[in-house]
Amino acid sequence: DAGVTQSPTHLIKTRGQHVTLRCSPISGHKSVSWYQQVLGQGPQFIFQYYEKEERGRGNFPDRFSARQFPNYSSELNVNALLLGDSALYLCASSSYTGGLAKNIQYFGAGTRLSVL
């Protein structure tokens, strides 16, 4: 079975531009979460979507937005890119059965975004 797939794998943008990152969850998983990982740090939570609704949001500016489609795939959009947005963007999928803490998230390989 395919794992979590993300596209593109690498991306180079300039300041002020907009970017869209894509994620396909594991088959049967209805929840997608997005994380940002800057060099030398652990991943930081950005959003979670479940059944096309936002279920959680991290401490990120409004330039960051996301959505989930009927097939449970997801897009992360970042507007007005800053140099500090350069990072590895990770997508994780899970079955997310309500609030059960034993829910396991499985991560994709990420999209490496460089902002010049």
Add this chain to the structure above:
Amino acid sequence: DAKTTQPTSMDCAEGRAANLPCNHSTISGNEYVYWYRQIHSQGPQYIIHGLKNNETNEMASLIITEDRKSSTLILPHATLRDTAVYYCIVRGVTGGGNKLTFGTGTQLKVEL
């Protein structure tokens, strides 16, 4: 979610057991302990999780102290491919969605 404390780095000889400690002294009764690892430039990989009993799977064992304030991840026979950053995460049932709070983790280096 409870905060965790891990050593910054550890070394282990190949073939030996790697024991990675984690302190989570503020853990509450409904919070689970998760372990993930991240091999360079890849996405985090789920290893194991537990609530209060010791757990074992094909990758590792998780030992949680009786007071649940600390835990140890054990890789019984470490190989060079186990070189990675290991993250200990405590997560409970919160209103913040499916959020995992990563710290800076432990860089495990397995050497010949």
